[in-house]
Amino acid sequence: MTCTGGHTAEMMNVVTALRKDRFTPRYYIAALSDNMSLQKAQVYEQSLVRVEADKEETLENAQFMQIYHSREVGQSYITSIATTLLATLHAMWLIITIRPQVVCFLFKVLGLGWSSIFYIESIARVKKLSLSGLLLYKLRIADPSIVQWLQLQQKYPRANYAGRLM
């Protein structure tokens, strides 16, 4: 278990507000060491099944996967190198196996294709972007980056601010 409790809540608030007919299928990916996040996503998807009449279709619209975590809270930077490498390989394997649209993500990184990557910075980041947020912002991979504090948007003008998720 890691410090993902808050992030999961933020993410689920976004998923709840999305129109499900537009965003299908949905893949939920959480860290292997995180026992609670996928459970919360599963409970949510189950609740959709009850609301909608077409039961089987709704369950097929959601898939749940786990991935190696690149760095646990408190882990040293030295061992982080190995675990980050492992997590990256695992992430690439998942991208290849999930579906072609997501492979566009790789082309995008190489500057070849088009895809939409929305990066929402955690509400915990008030003054500075996280490392992932900074990479996606600086390399212009995310279109757009979304931040949850106005002062952060002022510091990174290409980021978008649309209020807070929590």
Next chain:
Amino acid sequence: MGDRGRRMVFVTVGTTCFDALVKAVDSEAMKEALLQKGYTDLVIQMGRGTYMPSKVSGSSTLQVDYFTFSPSIADYIREASLVISHAGSGSIFETLRLSKPLIVVVNEDLMDNHQSELAEELAERKHLFCARPQTLREAVEAMDLTALQPYEPGDAKPVVTLINKFLGFPVG
């Protein structure tokens, strides 16, 4: 707990290990400060920590109880008159949503300590009090609960509207 006239302080560290906080609330000086403020019970959720506080029962003094994890943390928060929490955003917003007075204690042992950003910002906006383990007792003694402002919960809809706009979906 739940009795009329009981005022419970709930301490939560989430899924982390934060012995410095557990030790700080387990000190005699801290218990004295909580009694002075009119609290009757101290319940500590200690997570993955290894420091064991001492349980105390009996009506003449502050009663102390602890546990490691619980699936119903929200119930404890709901029962509490004061919450003392680690700086994780999950615990912070859950407490604010339940409109409970909150002291957030920043764990200074974390390597990449961005956690204080959120607590300090929300403290500046008067939604909570922010402390360190070594300043917690002073924070308890000095706190004025009437100075706290209610937190208006966020809304995901504007973010989703933004995403829809970028994807070219009709907004609405």
